[in-house]
Amino acid sequence: MDNMEQAAMLLLSMGEEGAAKVMAHLDRHDVEHLSYKMARLSSTTQQEAEAVLNRFFGRYEEQAGIARASRTYLQKTLDLALGDRVAKSLIDSIYGDEIKTLVKRLEWVDAKLLARELLHEHVQLQAVMLGLLPPETAAQVLQHLPQINQDEILVRIAQLGELDRDVVDELRQLVERCMLMAMEKSHTQVSGVRQVADILNRFEGDREQLMQLIRMHDRKLASEVADNMFDFIILGRQKPEVLQEIIGAVDAETLALALKGIDTELKRTLLGALPKRMSSAIETQVEALGAVPLSQANEARRQIMEIAKDMMAEGKIELQLFEEQVVE
8 A cells, every 4th residue: 555545544433523624724736636545545454554553553652742732722822921912923824824724725616606605705805815926826726806906916925924903804704605606506517519419429329319309308408508519529420621721820839738538540641641741740749848737737628629710610620510411
């Protein structure tokens, strides 16, 4: 068992409450990885379990002297000695700002939902919130806020320093509202139209007949499904001349990114539509990129499909959403 699997086994042995207390101190990345391991941990033998627990308690005994003072203990002691406000400032400098820990919980809340709640707040409070969130989450939330205010929010974040107690209290209330709203809305959502389009794009049977039947039920719905069927996967069933037109309008870097991690057959089809020299150059560029974030590859594919969609709207190409019917 690797370290992550051992940690997963240890957490499972603690029970729900004990594991929850430990995971509350971990960052999102570790929580996700541990949860994955816990969900997929295969049956362990008694010997394996004993080995993991013995290792843990062995390490504990090595380090177990007088335990450090807890935050609660120091808070009560310093409150009596220095007063609440002075003690609070000192405690935050020792243990880290409590509000940062509180805001960190919002990593798990949908960015659109956070932006919707922040929309009604003063721009300074918006800046404080985004200034305390992890950069990845803050960037996602910023994208869903009005573009007209985005630059001002960033300027205010850059100017942030020590926060007044009143701002901290106001922010704490905002975080609690966001968490409450997230819990109320924490149900699974399905993008039905997009799901139907994805199913049809991968369906091995007669897609066109199915679309005709959907159109008989609801013409508007069928149109929305067709719009969502402009997925990168459909390029694999286009004629070589159509692919050449599309690829000719795409820069080499975007194409190389889009080809990372796609199905081998689809990749072969796209490269096969190009002249051999160009195909070889693109393939070399794909390999030179190495590992790339999935989000970048998906964005490159989206850009290519937007180009294809625009070219079709302008009448430059005719994209086939379904295989062309043939006769003997």
